[in-house]
Structure formats: C-alpha cells, structure tokens
Amino acid sequence: MSLTPKPESKPTFGAATRLVHAGRDPGAQHGFVNTPIYRGSTVLYPTYDAIKHRRGRYNYGTSATPTMDSLTDAWTELAGAAGTVVTPSGLSALTVALMAAVSAGDHLLVTDSAYRPTRQFCDGVLARFGVAVTYYDPTVGVGIAELMRPNTKAVLVEAPGSQSFEMQDIPAIAAVAHARGACVIMDNTWATPLLFPPHARGVDIAVEAGTKYLSGGSDLLIGLASANAAYYPALRRTFDHLAPCAGAEDIFLALRGMRTMALRLREHGRVGLEMARWFQARPEVLRVLHPGLPEDPGHDIWKRDFSGASGLFGVILKPVPEAAVAAMLDGLELFGMGFSWGGFESLVIPFDCTPYRTATQWAPGGPALRFHIGLEDVADLQADLDAGFARLRAAS
Numbered sequence: 001m002s003l004t005p006k007p008e009s010k011p012t013f014g015a016a017t018r019l020v021h022a023g024r025d026p027g028a029q030h031g032f033v034n035t036p037i038y039r040g041s042t043v044l045y046p047t048y049d050a051i052k053h054r055r056g057r058y059n060y061g062t063s064a065t066p067t068m069d070s071l072t073d074a075w076t077e078l079a080g081a082a083g084t085v086v087t088p089s090g091l092s093a094l095t096v097a098l099m100a101a102v103s104a105g106d107h108l109l110v111t112d113s114a115y116r117p118t119r120q121f122c123d124g125v126l127a128r129f130g131v132a133v134t135y136y137d138p139t140v141g142v143g144i145a146e147l148m149r150p151n152t153k154a155v156l157v158e159a160p161g162s163q164s165f166e167m168q169d170i171p172a173i174a175a176v177a178h179a180r181g182a183c184v185i186m187d188n189t190w191a192t193p194l195l196f197p198p199h200a201r202g203v204d205i206a207v208e209a210g211t212k213y214l215s216g217g218s219d220l221l222i223g224l225a226s227a228n229a230a231y232y233p234a235l236r237r238t239f240d241h242l243a244p245c246a247g248a249e250d251i252f253l254a255l256r257g258m259r260t261m262a263l264r265l266r267e268h269g270r271v272g273l274e275m276a277r278w279f280q281a282r283p284e285v286l287r288v289l290h291p292g293l294p295e296d297p298g299h300d301i302w303k304r305d306f307s308g309a310s311g312l313f314g315v316i317l318k319p320v321p322e323a324a325v326a327a328m329l330d331g332l333e334l335f336g337m338g339f340s341w342g343g344f345e346s347l348v349i350p351f352d353c354t355p356y357r358t359a360t361q362w363a364p365g366g367p368a369l370r371f372h373i374g375l376e377d378v379a380d381l382q383a384d385l386d387a388g389f390a391r392l393r394a395a396s
C-alpha cells in the first residue's frame with residue numbers, strides 16, 4: 001500500500017466515516033495508520049531565525065503536539081466546529097469553556113440540572129472572580145428571555161440533565177441568547193456530537209467528557225471543548241493562558257476509543273432503551289427517566305433534535321425503606337457501583353438532587369437510581385436485576 005495522502009475533509013461524509021478517518025495523516029507517520037504518542041516539552045528549531053520568529057508548526061508541548069492535533073482536528077470535524085481544545089478531564093474542559101465566555105461583572109445562567117461539579121465551579125470559583133450566577137429551570141425554553149440581564153454573557157445548557165434527565169429546548173434557548181449577544185455553552189457528554197450536533201443546533205461552545213464514550217473503557221480521563229468561529233479564538237486563548245494539557249497517552253487512548261465510538265454508542269443506545277422499557281414494566285418501578293421513551297416529558301424535543309440515545313438513564317422506584325434499596329444494590333453481580341459511565345461495563349448509583357437544586361424542586365416520588373447499561377448480554381443483566389428486585393421486596 002502506498003502512503004495515503006491526508007484525506008480532505010468532506011462535509012458529505014457521514015459521522016461514522018468522519019470518526020474513522022478524521023485527524024489521521026498516515027503519510028506523515030511513515031504509513032502507519034495512527035498518529036503515535038508524541039511526548040514532549042521542548043521543540044527544537046534548526047536556526048536562530050526559526051527560533052526568533054517561532055517558525056514551525058509546533059513551539060512547545062503545552063500548546064500543541066501532533067498527537068493533540070489528531071484528536072482536536074478529528075473532533076472539530078465530527079462536532080462541526082471551528083476548533084477544539086483537549087484538556088485532562090471533562091470538568092476542566094467545562095471550566096475552560098466558562099472562563100472563555102464570562103468575566104468579572106458578567107452574569108451567567110446555568111441550568112439547575114447541570115453536572116454538580118459544574119455548579120461547584122460556578123459557585124466556588126466564578127463567584128469569587130465576580131461573576132453572578134443564576135440557576136434556571138431546565139425546561140424554561142423561550143422563558144429564558146425573562147432571566148436575561150443586560151450583563152448576561154453566557155447560558156449553560158445540558159441535555160438531558162445530569163442525573164435527572166430533563167430535556168432542554170436548546171435551539172429556542174440559543175435563539176434568545178444570541179439575540180441578546182450571549183454565548184451558549186453546552187455539556188453534550190450524554191449524546192456526543194454523533195447524536196446531537198451541537199453547533200448546528202445553536203451551541204457556541206460544546207463540552208464533551210471524553211472520559212465517558214471516547215474512552216469506552218473506564219480507563220482514562222479527558223475533556224474536549226469545541227467552538228464555532230465566533231467563540232473559538234476566546235476558547236483557544238483561555239486554553240493557552242491556563243495550559244490544562246492532557247497527557248499524551250490519554251490523548252492517544254481517547255483517539256483509539258473514538259474510532260469505534262459510533263459502534264459502541266449504537267449498542268449502548270439500543271440496549272439502554274430495551275432495559276429502560278424492561279424497568280418500566282416492573283411493578284417495583286414508579287417511572288423511568290429516559291427521553292427515548294414516548295412517556296417521557298422530554299420525548300418530543302429529543303425526537304426533534306437528537307438522532308439517538310446513549311446508555312445512561314434514571315429509574316425512580318416506588319417508595320421503599322432505604323435498607324431495601326441497599327439490599328437490592330449490595331447483591332448485584334454485574335452492575336458495579338461507582339461514578340462516571342460510558343465504559344463497557346454496567347453501572348448503577350443511587351442519587352438525590354435535593355441537596356443542591358436551587359431553581360427547581362427535586363421530588364421524584366421514590367428512591368432514584370442511575371443506570372449505565374454496558375455491553376453485557378441483556379438476559380444476564382435482567383437476571384441480575386430480577387434477583388435484586390427480589391431482595392428489595394424481601395427487605396420492604
């Protein structure tokens with residue numbers, strides 16, 4: 001096989017094709033398929049003139065390496081963005097995005113359903129730097145207009161919401177925000193650009209915790225923030241000032257995972273929906289929080305704006321003593337109990353949004369569980385949960 005030239009970016013390619021081909025340049029890697037791990041701080045210049053004028057694609061390891069470029073180029077293409085930065089965690093990508101969009105004296109609107117550490121950054125850091133933060137009802141839609149102030153510079157959206165799974169009308173919120181000159185930042189971790197193309201739907205800066213579906217293996221932490229042409233310069237500048245550089249090995253692993261992400265996500269989505277329906281039919285279950293279910297209050301928005309679901313959803317149990325929930329979870333063999341998700345293995349966590357919600361009341365009507373459905377056989381997962389529900393009933 002001859003060395004393939006870097007394929008030109010063709011907007012006609014489907015998302016799965018872009019996932020496989022984007023960000024690779026075998027011709028620059030002696031024909032090898034993948035960009036290798038470039039570890040490096042120092043970049044050597046051949047001449048006095050070259051170093052004086054910084055002539056060369058790479059200048060120093062904090063700003064860019066070929067490995068970093070492979071991931072950010074691919075993500076830019078996949079997300080339909082003007083540019084992307086890669087950071088060492090999903091949370092750090094969110095903090096860079098927020099710091100790119102707001103300054104002292106500005107006002108920031110944040111959905112009440114935001115990932116909890118995002119709230120903690122807003123309240124614990126942005127507030128200290130003079131940014132006023134208001135939380136809003138995730139289902140606000142065009143009603144966001146009433147919350148906008150003259151100094152509102154950014155609106156943070158997340159859909160479906162972390163843990164609680166409310167859908168948000170992002171195009172409607174974006175239309176209002178843009179009319180007022182505000183930036184729309186989205187945590188798009190659940191859907192990824194494969195299921196929700198953020199920038200085509202009005203999002204200015206989109207964040208992905210690559211820790212979840214890029215990794216696919218619960219074995220790395222990485223974050224991506226992509227932006228449209230209006231906001232990429234500010235995002236890039238903020239990234240350069242803060243220098244939150246991801247490790248070369250983690251970037252390499254994220255790229256490796258990204259190539260098969262469409263395939264895994266399709267299966268997580270299919271099995272996730274199958275399991276969500278199975279939970280719906282259980283007598284112990286009050287309701288299931290999954291926008292892919294026709295009964296879900298966010299279903300119409302999901303159907304309009306998203307092209308699929310990932311494998312993460314919520315289950316509200318009918319009221320039982322806490323000890324019964326503990327008995328159910330403690331004996332599970334296939335569902336691990338732990339934070340994060342997006343890996344090949346199924347997970348469950350108990351959750352409660354009551355302590356930190358401020359704009360809306362979280363009153364689901366019973367104990368809440370969040371499930372991530374992995375790639376195991378569905379029959380085995382159901383048998384594990386059958387036994388769990390038997391323990392729950394015995395302890396009720």
Ligand SMILES: *Cc1c(COP(=O)(O)O)cnc(C)c1O
Nearest residue numbers: 089090091115189209211221222
């Ligand atoms: C996990 C997660 C993050 C943060 O990602 P980390 O890599 O763990 O920092 C952000 N948002 C959502 C919705 C997440 O699930």
